[in-house]
Amino acid sequence: MQGSHPAAASSGELILAGDLGGTKTLLALARTEAPSVPVLERRYESREYPDFLPLLQDFLQEAGHPRIGAAVLAAAGPVSEGRCALTYLPWRLDAQALARVTGIARLEIVNDFAATARGVVQLPESAFATLQTGQPQDQAPRVVLGAGTGLGVAALLPEPTGMWRVLAGEGGHIGFAPRAEQEFALARFLQARHGRATAERVLSGPGLVAVYEFLNESEGKGDEGLAGGADAAAAVARRGLEDARSLSRRALDLFVGVYGAFAGDLALLFMARGGVYLAGGIAPKVLPRLRHGPFVEAFHAKAEHAGLMNGFPIHVVLEERVGLLGAAAIAAESCRV
Incomplete structure (x- = not known):
């Protein structure tokens, strides 16, 4: 769903989510109360932009430069100390630099499959096609992998609180x-x-x-x-x-x-x-x-x-937007801390 203009949403802090890949980039604005329901969502062809900042500025201009409480950008590459060089693009991301330019105080860059794994636990059963039923255990580890422009891997480890800890790398x-x-x-x-x-x-x-x-x-x-x-x-x-x-x-x-x-x-x-x-x-x-x-x-x-x-x-x-939904969920959680 492409969503309406952000002004149409009336309550809750506004969050920005992004899924930045070698082929496409998805960006969305949502509210903390409903991070999976975008008020504005757009898809861009990544290679049409020399860097991420011009793409982000186009999106924010269309949105009317709203006040954003938190942003999470899921990037297809190794992330260290708030920086990421995308594996299949010449883009170089720096969370502090992007925060300064955009005025978004809480801006985080995460690995794309960390967000994908986080998104998997948000999805309904209808978002999956089962190849093997197995004998599922609710409080057991899960593994998420995916071939696309590259190959991503992440694991979900159960916490005693009932939450999931995401372990992402360059598997x-x-x-x-x-x-x-x-x-x-x-x-x-x-x-x-x-x-x-x-x-x-x-x-x-x-x-x-x-x-x-x-x-x-x-x-x-x-x-x-x-x-x-x-x-x-x-x-x-x-x-x-x-x-x-x-x-x-x-x-x-x-x-x-x-x-x-x-x-x-x-x-x-x-x-x-x-x-x-x-x-x-x-x-x-x-x-x-x-x-x-x-x-x-x-x-x-x-x-x-x-x-x-x-x-x-x-x-x-089956849900193409799983990484975007995961990034939105992480952003919404950061607003509640």
Whole structure:
């Protein structure tokens, strides 16, 4: 929902939430009483702006430069001491500098998957598609991962108060763990291209394209008419869903198998009996192959620990705005402190 002008909301302190990614940036204004209900929300193409500040100024100008009590910006990159260099954009964020320019006294920058994890616990059941029911435990850790422009990872750890503590990092950049000869060959292909083969080099939009290019190089049976550039991943995914005999289908299934293996590793790492949640832009778009491809089989294939894997619930997050909703929830909480 795009929302109305901020003046239409009559009560509660105004908060600003942002989800800043390599492809798109979402910004919203909401009230502390209803942080999930925006009074103004906009989507921007991130690469159309040389830096974040001009984008933010455009948004605030449209909003009429309202008084904002708190802001939380979820950024796709490592965050340290209020600063973040986005991984796939030339943007450099500094919370103190942005606070000075905008006049927002309480402005915080968080990792995008910290906000995504926080958003997951806000969502209704209808916002998920279940791949495996498992035996969910309410007060057990949960893990959230998601392939999009990059690969994000965060965990949710239960607190005695009933709240959740979010543990976010750069888990997408851990090493890629091949399971069979084809994946070992893929790892060598990525190693030669990048100097290091990471999980994100496979499990992302650019990673899906790299998998396709690897198969095309090794098999020489490329599909005709695939778009290049930013649309290449979408083209591979679309053709892979539509044509079971295409190279794109083999690339998509290789991608999905690696996704399942990686998700299973994270489930074991955190013993995520509360659930494994697939967020990010790719999972909802390839849901049929997540359901009927090799994802669950790869998730289960854990040798002596295979017997544990049936117990982990697995859900796909269908709500594109989950990171924005999480950032809004964090901002609303900061106003109540």
